[in-house]
Amino acid sequence: MLYSEKVMEHFRNPRNVGQMENPDGIGHVGNPICGDIMELYIKVEDGKIVDARFQTFGCGAAIATSSMVTEMVKGKDIEEALRISNKAVAEALDGLPPVKMHCSVLAEQALKSAIEDYLKKSGRAKTKEETEVDDDG
Amino acid sequence: MRRVYLDNNATTPVHPLVLEAMIPFFKETFGNASSVHYFGQQAKKALEESREKVAAFIGAKAGEIVFTSGGTESDNLAIKGVAYANRAKGRHIITSSIEHHAVLNVCKQLEKKGFEVTYLPVNRYGEVSPESVEDAIRPDTILITVMHANNEVGTLQPIDAIGKIAKARQILFHTDAVQSVGKVPVNVDSFNVDLLSLSSHKIYGPKGVGALYVRRGTRILPLFQGGHHERRRRAGTENVPGVVGLGRACELAAENMDEEAGKLLALMDRLQSGLERKVEDVLLNGHPTKRLPNTLNMSFAGVEGESLLLNLDMEGIAVSTGSACTSGTLEPSHVLSAMGVDPQLAQGSLRFSLGRENTEEDIDYVLAVISDIVKRLRAISPFYKSSSSPS
Ligand SMILES: Cc1ncc(COP(=O)(O)O)c(C=O)c1O
C-alpha cells in the first residue's frame, strides 16, 4: 500500500484542523468497517459554506480525505456541496489505494451529515421563530 | 535521515556471517543434494550439517528436522500433516485464539473439511491457561497447537505445562515457535512437543526457509507430492543456500542468545519507561514480564495506529500496528481483541520489536520524536481528552 504524494502532503499538513466556534452544522460519523471517526464543522452564510474544519481519528487516508474535503467545500453552496462524492475527494488527492477507498466514504458522509445538521438546525430555527411569533401574538 | 528499524518481528536483516556462509552454495557448491555425484554430495553434506545445527539448537536429533520454505509452511505441514494422518482416530483440534494466521487459517480450512476446532480464549495478558487446555480435551482430540510466543504482543505461553498435559493425555502437541526461537530458550524435550515450527528470516537468516521439528515416530502426511526428499515429508529440491543460512543462523543464535537477550531487554525497558514518562495515556499490551525480551506493544489513547506509524516512518522509524486500517483485512488485531483490549485502544496500538542492531541512541531518538507526533495527532483527534489536564 502506497499513498500518492498529494495524500502524504495533506496527511503531513492537514488543512482546517480543529474545532469551530459556533458552527452552523456538525457532522459526526464513524466508519463501522475500520473504526475511523470524523467530525466536520461548517459555517454557512447566504446558502454558501464559508468555512469548514475537522477532527479525525483515523488512518492516513482518513486524515488526508478529511483535509481535502474541507478544502473542497469552501465557497460552495449547499447544493454543490451535497454533490461532492468520496470518489471526487479521492481523485482530488490523485487517488487512493483500493483498500483505502472505504476511508474516503467517511469524508463524504461527514460532509453530508454536517449539511443535514445545518438544514435541520436552520429549519428548526425557523419553526422556533414562528412559534415564538405565535406565542407573542 | 536517521533510520531506526524496530520491526524485527516482521523480519530481520541477514547476519553478515550468515550471508558469508551461504554465498559458496549459489555458485561453487551448487549441486542438487539428491544427486549421487560429487556436486550433489557436497550439497548433501552441507544440508546434513545444517540439519545437525538446527537440531542441536532446539535439543532435537537431526533426523527429526524437516526443512521447509518457512514458518507458514511448517505450520501447515504440522497441522494438516497430523490432522490427515490421524483422521481415523479423531477430528478434534485444540488451538488458541491468538495464533498467527499461518495456524488460524489452517484450522479454519480444516473446519471446512470436517474437523472441529476449539479456539481457546486468553486472559488480558494474552495467556492461555493450561486448565482450559485440559478442559477442552475430548476423546477424539488428535492435536493441540499453541504458539510459544505471540508475534504481536510477545507474551510467552505456559508451554511446559501444556506440554505435560498433552503428554499425559497422549495427544500430539505442536507449537509455533517462530517468534521465540533465538530470543528465549527453546527445547523440544522440556516443552514436551511433538512438532515445532521455526523460520529463518526471524533469526537473521534468509527469507523463504524454515524448519519443522517432527518427533521420531510422529506420523504426518506430506502437503504435496513429488520426489523422496526430506524422508518423504517434503518433496522438492532442497534450498541448499537457504538451509545453510538457517543452520548458521541457529549456530550464531546459540552462541549469542543470552548476551543478546540481556541487551534487548535493557533496550526495551528503556523504551517502555521512556514512553511511559514522556507520553500521557500509553498502555502496555501483553504480559509485563512473561514476554519476549524484544517485543513492546503499546496503545496510545486517542490516536490511530497507521497515522502514528506513517508519522514515525517520516522520521525514519519503522514499527508496525494492530490498526484495522493497516491490516489489509480491515479487521482490528485478533490478538488484541482476544485479550479484551478496547477496540479504540487496539486501533491505536504500535508494536516495537527490537533486534541485534539496535542501540540506546536508536531508542533515545524514538523517545525524542514520538511525543510531539502523538500530541499533534491527539490535537486532530475528535475524542482525545487528556487525563491529566482536563480541558
Ligand atoms: C508466530 C508466527 N508464525 C508464523 C509466521 C510465518 O512465518 P514465515 O514468514 O516464515 O512464513 C510468522 C511470521 O510473521 C510468525 O510471527
Ligand SMILES: [Zn+2]
Ligand atoms: Zn482508514
